[in-house]
Amino acid sequence: MKGDIFQAIADPTRRAILVLIAAQSMTPNALAEHFDTSRQAVSKHIKVLADCDLVKQNKVGREIHYYFNPVKMKEFDHWLTQFKKHWEDRFSQLDELLINLNSSPNEK
C-alpha cells in the first residue's frame, strides 16, 4: 500500500467521491459529472484513493467502474473506536480516583 489513508480522507472532494461510489460503482465520466472540477482533477483524486486501497476498479467491457473498498475504512474506524474507548475507560478510572483525592485534605 503506497498511499496514506489519513491524507486520502482529509480532502473533502475525496470524501465526496467515496460517498458516491459507496452507494454504487461508477465510471470516471459519471463521477466527474458530480464535480465542478476537471475530469483530470477527479482522476487524480481517484488515484489517491486507489493508492490506499479505498477504491478498486472493475472492467466492464471497455468501461472502468470504480467501487468502494470499505476494508481500509473499517480498519480506520475500528482503530478510532478502540482508541477512543481506551481513553474513555482510562478517564472514568481517573474520575473515580479524583473523587477519592477530593475527599482527602492534602493537596500533594
Place this chain on the structure above:
Amino acid sequence: MKSNLLMNFSVDKENNRVKVEREFAAPVGKVWAAWTQSELLDQWWAPRPWKARTKSMDFRVGGSWLYAMVGPEGEEHWAKVEYKTIDPQQKFTANDAFCDENGTINNEFAQALWTNTFTEANGTTTVSVAIQYDKLEDLEQMIEMGFKEGFTMALGNLDELLDK
C-alpha cells in the same frame, strides 16, 4: 460510573496528531498529581482489566517514567515516558515509546510526542492531550498495528485478540 463530563476527540491528519480533551471535576492540583505521580498513575492509567505497574518514576525534565501494562494473564508490555518540558500544574511534554523492562526503547514502533495541558476554571480542570507523530506513516502504523498484540494491548482490548 458513567461520566457526563466533556470529552473531545479528534484526529488532525494535516499535522499527524491525535487530540483528546477531557474535563475533570477536580481542582488542577489534584488532576496534575494524578498525571504526574506514579502511585496515582498506577491506579488509573491502564484500562481494566489491565493494570499499570511503575518500575521507576523521575518526574523531572530529562527524567522518565518506566512502567508495565500488566494483563489479566500476567503478560507485560513495557513503555517509557521521557519528560521533555514541565510547567508545574500547567503543561508537560514527553516522548512516549514502547520499550523492554530495562527501558531500552523498541525502535520498531513509532514514538510520539505528548503535550498535556491543564487549565482550571470554576473547580473543573480541562486536560488536553495532543499526541504528535513525526509522520503520517507512524499514525498509519498505529492503525495497522491495531490488529497486532502490542497495540491491542495498548488499547486495552485483549478479548478480541484472544477470540481470533
